[in-house]
Amino acid sequence: MAKYDLKTVAVIGLGYVGLPLAVRAKEKGYEVIGFDIDEEKIKLLKKGQNLFKKDTFLKENLLKYPFKATNNASDIAQADIHIICVPTPVDHLHHPDLGPVIGASETVATHCKKGALIVLESTVNPYVSEEVVRPIFEKHGFVVGKNIFISHCPERINPGDPKWDVTNIPRVVGSFDKKGLEMSLQFYRSIIDAEIRPMRSIREAEATKILENSFRNINIAFVNEIAMSFDALGIDVKDVIDGAATKPFAFMKHYPSCGVGGHCIPVDPHYLVERAKESGFNHGFLKYAMETNEGMPAYTVERLQDALNEKRIAMKDTVVGVLGLSYKANIDDLRESPSFKIIEHLKEHKCKVETFDPHVKRQSTMKSLEAILKKSQALILATDHKEFKDALTPALLKKYDIKAIIDGKNCLDKELFSKEKSFIYRGIGR
Ligand code: SAJ
Secondary structure (H helix, E strand, C coil): CCCCCCCCCEEEEECCCCHHHHHHHHCCCEEEEEEECCCHHHHHHHHCCCCCCCCCHHHCCCCCCCEEECCCHHHHHCEEEEEEECCCCCCCCCCCCCCCHHHHHHHHHHHEEEEEEECCCCCCCCHHHHHHHHHHHCCCCCCCCEEEEECCCCCCCCCCCCCCCCCHHHHHEEECHHHHHHHHHHHHHHHHHCEECCCCCCCHHHHHHHHHHHHHHHHHHHHHHHHHHHHHHHHCCHHHHHCCCCCCCCCCCCCCCCCCCCCCCCCCHEEEHHHHHCCCCHHHHHHHHHHHHHHHHHHHHHHHHHHHHHHHCCCCEEEEEEHHHHCCCCCCCCCCCCHHHHHHHHHHHCCEEECCCCCCCHCCCHHHHHHHHHHEEEEECCCCHHHHHHHCCCHHHHHHHCCEECCCCCCHHHHHHHHCCEEEEEEECC
């Protein structure tokens, strides 16, 4: 028997986190209002358009469980629960940009009713709920724990993941008070078939997601440093990592690459570094790990320079084809993509740069893989799209007289490509 009378849910922000959440809540019997400031997005949703084609749950359920999509904030006023799922980007100096969180909190605080539960799902550093969100509601006359309840339940959506989605990913949740925690546990346990772990306080809930993504960031940085060392030592890092991964415990494989992109891994740790600095702690190790990852695009271009030098070819005026713009295989997401840093470094070396990404044709300078191979003298494979892995062969590179290829994702068959002497194959750490 539900302890709290929670019937209506407002989801603020209908991106890859908010949209599946809205559909899932509707599927589980809640009245759902989905709010977004982007009128275009609302128009498309009203037409039943699925904005995230890679999300299997959405593909199967968006039309089955229609909810009220609106960009009129007054429509959310009667919700018992408001869930804020807006982006938390960083600016060019890697300073956290809480603008969307502040804007969404103001919208909710202006329209929500007394007694409502507010849940922030956006990834934030510890203290944001108490230093940023809570004061906004207090400014609007609410008393947290009395007539408004605030929790944090960090999102864990993994774009394009066929197995883990909004219905089955375990979650953690923390609140400022017992009632806020109980209301949140009741709601999330009613829509998710997995553990919903209560945290000691809202700070621990905020810190959990930051820890998860910092963990991934430093482990990638670790293998990136090992890869650079093994390039100097002439050791194949991929073979070594796969060897280490035969150990059934106390090892978790990560792979080196031309860079770390996306809106989570390279971004979230900066939130912790910045906030800890304010409290007098300097995250030396975490900062160094992020710098290591941020240095991989430049390292990748240096690998190309070395390979071209072996062929007595200067970088200047060489046409280099960058294969792949998105930060991750088989999707079209450009956020923080290393490809753009690789392009910058190539231009600093006075190379002529062409690009092709089958998932991002609009931003590509060339129309096809064949076109970019025809025009390029050297290649950097920056994204391990299936299309590239299926199409690229030593014979094809020889046919187009490619002189060097840097496999930025170590996704091609090194033995096969190294046999062909008309071009130089190099990976990252192999
Ligand atoms: N990368 C490496 N080496 C690795 C793994 C990734 O260089 O071993 C690079 C990727 O090429 C990419 C970047 O890091 O450029 C991020 O890759 P990612 O696989 O972490 O993909 P994301 O950004 O979609 O991360 C999401 C995160 N999920 C959430 O924040 C809820 C992350 O916590 C997950 O661990 C990750 O998905 C996942 O496991 O797929």
